[in-house]
Amino acid sequence: MIILRTTCMPRSVSQYLQLSFLLVCLLSCGNPSKQQADESPTDSVTLEQNQHLSVEQASSTHQDTELQALVQQSKQVLEKQLIEGATIYNADHELQKDPFTMVELKAFAFEAKNILWNNGQLEWDNEDFAHTIKEIFGVSIPVDSSTAYIYVNLFDPCYSKPSYHRNDGIDHHGLFIIKPENFISDFYYLPEIIDYRNDYPEIAEKEARFPDRFTGAAKATKVHIEKWMDLENRHDEYSLSKRRQHNRIRLLYRNRFLLGKDNSCLNWLLQNDAFFMESLVKKFGWTNNDKLLYWVITQSPLEIGRPDNFGSLFWRKDCSGKVKIHANTFKLLQKHYAPDAEPKIRQVLGHMAEYLDYMMGGGAYSKRTRPDITREQQLEIVANMVYFAEQYKYKKLDNGLRWSDLRMMGRLRYYLSLTENAQESKMLKAQNYFGLPKFKAWWDAADYDEYYIDGEWNGPWGRDNEPLTEQEWRKK
Numbered sequence: 001m002i003i004l005r006t007t008c009m010p011r012s013v014s015q016y017l018q019l020s021f022l023l024v025c026l027l028s029c030g031n032p033s034k035q036q037a038d039e040s041p042t043d044s045v046t047l048e049q050n051q052h053l054s055v056e057q058a059s060s061t062h063q064d065t066e067l068q069a070l071v072q073q074s075k076q077v078l079e080k081q082l083i084e085g086a087t088i089y090n091a092d093h094e095l096q097k098d099p100f101t102m103v104e105l106k107a108f109a110f111e112a113k114n115i116l117w118n119n120g121q122l123e124w125d126n127e128d129f130a131h132t133i134k135e136i137f138g139v140s141i142p143v144d145s146s147t148a149y150i151y152v153n154l155f156d157p158c159y160s161k162p163s164y165h166r167n168d169g170i171d172h173h174g175l176f177i178i179k180p181e182n183f184i185s186d187f188y189y190l191p192e193i194i195d196y197r198n199d200y201p202e203i204a205e206k207e208a209r210f211p212d213r214f215t216g217a218a219k220a221t222k223v224h225i226e227k228w229m230d231l232e233n234r235h236d237e238y239s240l241s242k243r244r245q246h247n248r249i250r251l252l253y254r255n256r257f258l259l260g261k262d263n264s265c266l267n268w269l270l271q272n273d274a275f276f277m278e279s280l281v282k283k284f285g286w287t288n289n290d291k292l293l294y295w296v297i298t299q300s301p302l303e304i305g306r307p308d309n310f311g312s313l314f315w316r317k318d319c320s321g322k323v324k325i326h327a328n329t330f331k332l333l334q335k336h337y338a339p340d341a342e343p344k345i346r347q348v349l350g351h352m353a354e355y356l357d358y359m360m361g362g363g364a365y366s367k368r369t370r371p372d373i374t375r376e377q378q379l380e381i382v383a384n385m386v387y388f389a390e391q392y393k394y395k396k397l398d399n400g401l402r403w404s405d406l407r408m409m410g411r412l413r414y415y416l417s418l419t420e421n422a423q424e425s426k427m428l429k430a431q432n433y434f435g436l437p438k439f440k441a442w443w444d445a446a447d448y449d450e451y452y453i454d455g456e457w458n459g460p461w462g463r464d465n466e467p468l469t470e471q472e473w474r475k476k
Contacts, residue, residue: 070110077107078190078200082207085225086191086240095223099164105149105176105187111194112251113181119252121183124259129182132259136286138318141177150177152184154279158319169275183255191228191240192247204229246272263291270295282312287328294332298344302351307358308371310351315381323377330388337392339403352389353406356382360415362457379424380434386412387436390446409442410449414457417450448473 081104088095117123124132130143137152151162153174165172167186175186190196197204213224231240250273253265269277270292280286281296302310315325336345358365359382370378385408392404416425433439448470455461468476 070107073103074107074111074190075200075203077104078196078203079206080104081189081191082196082203082228083210085210085212086189086228086231087226088223089226090221090223096165100166100187100189101164102149104189105164107190108185108187108193109149109178109181111190112178112185112188113183115193115248116183116252116255121252121255121260124182126180126182129179129259133177133184135288136258136280137177137284139177141179145180148177148179150179151175152177154276154283157283173275175276182259183251184258185251185254188247191232192244193251195244196228197232263289266291274299282309283316285316285318285324285326287326287332290328290332293328294336297329297332297348298342301344301347302354304354304364307355307365307368310355311359311371311381314385317371317373317377323373323380325381325384330384333388334391339397349389349392349404349406349408352385353408353411356386356408356411356415360412360421362415375424376427376431379427380431382412383428383434383436383439387439387442390442391438407446407449407453409446410451410453413443413446413450414453417454 084097088097126145127143130141133139133141138157139150139152141148141150149162151160151174153159153161153163155173163172163174164187166189167173175184177184194200207227207229210227211225212227213222215222228240231238231243234240249268253269254273254276256262257265257269266289277292278296278299281293282300287293297313300310300313313326313329315323317323333345333348337348339346357363358368359370359378361368361370373381387409389404389406389408393402393407393409395403397403415421416428428434433443451473452467455467461467467473
């Protein structure tokens with residue numbers, strides 16, 4: 001592991017980026033080997049803390065009024081959050097805290113930007129930032145220096161109403177695109193990202209005197225407050241210092257990876273931020289990073305209870321209702337698929353066959369609700385998947401056996417021969433097989449495979465009733 005020690009020099013006071021009074025936390029993504037990046041991500045991050053000026057010392061040496069206002073805002077927000085505590089609960093269970101305010105979000109943005117800057121995060125150009133955000137999240141933002149706090153829902157990217165509750169992974173899970181600071185992050189309470197006892201000691205000293213309970217308005221119930229200082233002193237998984245370290249690394253690494261194209265951060269993110277990393281592919285359709293895409297593919301086998309999870313590797317419906325096929329997924333699989341590939345890659349073709357059953361309502365999926373898309377969109381998706389899988393029927397091993405015996409084109413022919421799918425059968429030809437070059441030739445050559453699959457589904461094949469060979473069938 002390499003620990004990069006850097007000192008970030010200031011640019012201008014007006015940008016409030018040279019705050020030497022904030023904690024200088026020296027991080028490095030390190031330089032993992034290719035094997036590590038592809039196979040076994042590990043948490044090998046070291047945090048270091050340098051001596052720094054106190055808030056009072058630093059703020060007294062700067063005359064910038066904007067900076068003073070932001071520091072004062074952080075103090076006020078920190079005191080509010082210390083009064084409210086880390087969690088609240090009654091005699092039965094933990095209660096949801098009130099939504100955070102826009103002032104709290106602005107204070108977080110101020111502190112988070114300085115963590116990024118003091119740890120070597122470069123300032124992203126407005127135009128580059130807007131381009132990257134559009135490419136990854138599909139969100140259009142202005143390229144000027146206007147202020148914006150745009151919420152991105154990780155459960156449903158098309159649900160744009162912002163949530164002002166802390167992420168809990170159940171009811172609330174999203175992030176903010178923050179301008180003009182030009183970075184992305186979940187919202188954190190200030191004690192979750194800054195060493196408030198060191199940075200704001202005069203505020204921290206008050207915490208012990210704040211009440212640890214209050215009477216709730218509903219039924220005059222007693223509500224208990226768990227203070228941040230109590231979590232600070234813990235040494236288990238609830239330790240605030242450990243959580244703070246994790247949050248700061250995640251803030252830095254997400255931005256380095258996505259905005260700085262820094263692949264050396266990928267290991268840590270895959271191990272410690274898996275839901276977000278999967279969401280980039282499955283929810284937003286961002287398939288531009290091969291290492292991330294490979295990892296997501298190998299983590300997403302088809303499960304009969306949630307076939308759409310597998311389907312999200314290959315397509316998504318955007319917020320305008322259009323279906324986007326993930327060409328990069330097919331390209332990556334084509335690069336890695338072989339009879340001797342790792343099992344998680346080899347099983348993809350079989351899962352494609354099962355996904356075809358799901359999309360066409362066959363077998364175990366006959367009563368399952370299919371995705372909310374048009375029949376033409378559904379046909380385009382399965383045509384692309386069948387086309388990809390069919391190529392391996394024509395590849396042979398040294399002993400002459402095929403790489404695949406799934407007969408994918410024959411499976412599709414069988415489904416489209418059914419009366420209820422007559423519309424799709426006509427649509428496929430009318431759409432010129434969606435422009436897939438060899439599709440028609442392979443379609444025409446799969447008539448025997450249709451006969452074979454028909455027998456599989458309708459039961460005649462067995463020990464005493466084997467299908468004809470292709471030569472026998474064509475003669476008959």
